[in-house]
Amino acid sequence: MPSRVDPLADMIRKLTSLNKLNDEEVAGIRSLPLRPQRFRAGATIVSTGQLISECCLLVEGYACRHKLASDGGRQIVSFHMAGDILDIQHLLFDKADHNLQVISDSEVLFFPMRDFRRLLQERPEIGKALWRDCLVDASIFREWVLNVGRRDAKMRIAHMLCEFAFRHEAAGLGSPDRFTLPMTQEDIGDATGLTSVHVNRMLRALTEEGVIARTGREIRIADWERMKQVADFDPDYLHIAA
Secondary structure, three states: OOOOOOOOHHHHHHHHHHOOOOHHHHHHHHOOOOEEEEEOOOOEEEOOOOEOOEEEEEEEOEEEEEEEOOOOOEEEEEEEEOOOEOOHHHHOOOEOOOEEEEOOOEEEEEEEHHHHHHHHHHOHHHHHHHHHHHHHHHHHHHHHHHHHHHOOHHHHHHHHHHHHHHHHHHOOOOOOOEEEOOOOHHHHHHHHOOOHHHHHHHHHHHHHOOOEEEEOOEEEEOOHHHHHHHHOOOHHHHOOOO
16 A cells, blocks of 8 residues: 555645546545555656556655657656656557656556546546646746756756745645755756756855755755846746645
């Protein structure tokens, strides 16, 4: 059984924030047959080209989606945290076109795709919530393209930290003012198109300028207004419910 008392709580809370679900719809989600599995940091959940028959829900820890270039270089295209369904696209596509990897020790719940499809047919309001979740993902992808393509190195790192802080709070994982980064500097570099050495320089610069305070992977936002200015950050693209 999953280690958490209510492993579906974060998913239900997130979907309800996207589209109010009634008791019957929540009960339908809770009726899904679940297969929990724990992964160590760095493990791959799904590989490119893999045929998919189960959905996977991240209930503990952090994960990323990434693609590999022909030379082996990795481009991280998204980060994920508790409550995120990691492969909604496989409701319609049966083959993975990217990799899913955990970046911390994590727990994932798997449930059969056929059961999930049947539930969505019976309870279309759940499908509407998932559709909105997909649109939020698309909005975040667009912002990531802008971040990597048009912002300088310091702005990229600052923007990634702002996004993580806002999403961390929205997921109920703690204050946006102080948090521990689950990703390594290599992970951050692969998400922002920078080397780990350059990431370290930019984190140091943000610290020296008094925008953040840093102890290891623990980050404290010392000046939010300045941080948003440095990052060119506007949280509207996250579509977080008030």
